[in-house]
Amino acid sequence: EEAIALDPKYAFAYNVLGNTHLNDLWLGLSKSPRNSLxxxxxxxxxxxxxxDSHAAAHxxxxxxxxxxxxHDEGIAEGEKAVSLGPNAAGVLQTYATILTYAGRREEAIPLFRxxxxxxxxxxxxxxxxxxxxLRDSGQYEEAIALQKKAIEQDPNDFFAYVVLTSSCSLAGRDTEARAAAEEVIRINPRVSVAxxxxxxxxxxxxVAKRYCDAQGRIQA
Structure with a gap:
């Protein structure tokens, strides 16, 4: 908000502010999730x-x-972003995430790589x-390895522990899943699987039910 106040035409600042609203939604900090979104x-x-040429904004x-x-509108914006920034790693990562949520994981995985x-x-x-x-595609071991990389970089990465918990649970690695679930609660006691x-x-x-059931089996 301070950056926008200094320069109301600074497009990147609006992206950052938007992401702050979204994090409030994911972390359960928003009083009105719909309003945050x-x-x-x-x-x-x-x-x-x-x-309009800002690939990351699209x-x-x-x-x-x-x-x-x-989902269809989201994919269209992702495609526009890639057309504007085909070699921008962040754009490819975000588009791959869009495709993952849309159920097109087989297309998303090469983009992540x-x-x-x-x-x-x-x-x-x-x-x-x-x-x-990877987790949603049943490739649990690689999914687990990636979350451990994230946690090495940030031992308080709430989202990495969430993915790690469900991935370990689905892989039958319950001891590791329980340890990860404890970290989820430590970092954000307000979170619930529901x-x-x-x-x-x-x-x-x-897909959402499967991984949340796996999370809930451990985190209950």
């Missing part, structure tokens, strides 16, 4: 209005639309989302 979408659209808007379960090739020292979101795609399932924008609700 609508604010995130509004910020992304503002960034695009300032600079990618972020696509992700927010997916969170609103507007390409994003990691372009940015071999990425922020944790790459590992978390790639791990989610809330995670409610917020999850998977188009195929059976």
């Amino acid at each position: 609508m604010q995130a979408i509004k910020m992304a659209k503002k960034a695009i209005a300032l600079d 990618a972020v808007l696509g992700y927010y639309l997916i969170m609103a379960r507007k 390409e994003a990691l090739r372009l940015n071999p020292m990425p922020p944790n979101v790459y590992y978390r989302h790639f791990g989610m795609a 809330r995670i399932q409610k917020v999850s924008p998977h188009k195929d609700r059976a």
Whole structure:
């Protein structure tokens, strides 16, 4: 907000502010989850209005639309983002996440690998989302390894522990799953499996139910 106050035409600042609203939604900090999501979408659209060639803004808007379960619109924005920034690692990672939530994991996984090739020292979101795609595809061991990389970089990465818990549970590695679940609660005691399932924008609700059931079996 301070950056926007200093320069109201700074498109990137609107993207960052939108992501803050979305994190409030995921972490259960928002008093109005729907309002937080609508604010995130509004910020992304503002960034695009300032600079329609901003690939990252289109990618972020696509992700927010997916969170609103507007899957076709989200994919369209993701495609636009990739057309504008075909070699931008962050854009590819976000588009791969969009495809994962839309149920197109077989297309998403190669994009995640390409994003990691372009940015071999990425922020944790790459590992978390790639791990989610692998978990949902039944590739549990690689999903687990990626979450451990994320946790090495940030021992308080709540989202990595969530993906790690469900991945270990689905892989039958219950001892590790319980340890990860304890970290989930330590970092965010307010979280519940029911809330995670409610917020999850998977188009195929059976996928969301499967990993949340795996999470709940351990975290109960």
